[in-house]
Amino acid sequence: MSLLVVVIGFTIMGFKGLNFGIDFKGGTIVQIEMKQDFEKAEIDKIIKKYSNEYQTTKANNNGKIELEIKSNSLDSNKIDSLFKEIKSEYKKAELTSQETIGASVGNELKKKAWIAGILATLAMLLYIGVRFEFKFGLAAILALVHDILITVSIYAMLQIPVNSPFIAAILTILGYSINDTIVIFDRIRENSKKMRGKDVAEVANISISQTMTRSINTVLTTLFTIVAVNVFVPSVREFSMPLIIGIVSGCYSSIFIASPIWVILKKKIEGRA
Secondary structure, three states, rough: HHHHHHHHHOOOOHHHHOEEEHHHEEEEEEEEEEEOOOHHHHHHHHOOOOOEEEEEEEEEEEEEEEEEEEOOOEEEHHHHHHHHHHHHHHHOEHHHHHHEHHHHHHHHHHHHHHHHHHHHHHHHHHHHHHHHHHHHHHHHHHHHHHHHHHHHHHHHOOOOOOOOHHHHHHHHHHHHHHHHHHHHHHHHHHHHHHHOOHHHHHHHHHHHHHHHHHHHHHHHHHHHHHHHHHHHHHHHHHHHHHHHHHHHHHHHHHHHHHHHHHHHHHHHHHOOO
């Protein structure tokens, strides 16, 4: 199942690539304080006259109703005309800021994201290797790679815009997914001492069964909160959406991928010994 999702996702990525947003491709961010409630669909109709590719975010910031527009095809003249049209419909609206982001900022962001991800992964591999054993660490890291690949593949398939909150979500997924995996590995380690002589696959199976309810319940309670945030707080959807995908994938990989990989590594090493 995982391989199918990844193959489809990366095939689409090979033809279309990821749908990188303004944070990576560069463009203009326009912020307008509306000072009154508004229908986002009506605003989108106005924006479409001036830009084909854009994102809008509606936010209620301490009672201030704000509109944020991100586009890579808005120049100063278009912004003036766009704001005048919005102003004619919403008299209280005020243009609070407009900022241009260069593509070089996005390239720098990608580079730093890679560095952060690699350093975090190496740190977790070192910790698990010292705290448990290297085979546990390698299995856990492979499960984390799986979670990232699944999230990226789904984004490629659905062509969801990728912006800086996506990077923050990916790093959060790394930390959250490893937590579930460590809980199962800790139980495997305990049961390995109690069940000396039993096959490692049986020990892993028993350990997964003992921790499965806890893992699923933890993920469900977390998902209830994040899904609620995703539905009711549109301004953070770019962060909450990849989190939802990554947390579900992390629960799946902790049970069905990390532990079986550990069993495979354990048997191969013991077989050689």
